């Protein structure tokens with residue numbers, strides 16, 4: 576396979592400078608979570624080799640795992656065809672979800688209601704309120 580260097584990475588002129596970033600487990604392929612990156616978060620991700628997002632609620636960079644220790648080590652960083660969505664293949668420490676689940680997508684929607692389809696890996700109270 577040949578690789579052609581692209582002139583630029585994600586296009587942060589789109590979507591008010593915030594692009595969706597999806598974290599996928601590099602081993603299982605499971606989708607772990609989706610959050611937002613601005614240009615600075617993206618640059619920090621590239622620089623540190625760990626997922627760094629932009630927190631819209633706190634309005635600042637969010638170094639994933641800074642509180643919980645549940646860091647995401649990036650094995651591969653991809654952009655989509657439009658260069659406005661980021662995909663990271665990661666090695667996840669602990670739980671990706673702040674509610675203590677491996678993946679944020681632990682709720683299944685069915686005709687008869689919602690099902691929790693995963694087991695909690697950690698108790699969020701113990702991780703965040705120490």
Ligand SMILES: [Zn+2]
Pocket residue numbers: 608671672673674678679
């Ligand atoms: Zn979550």
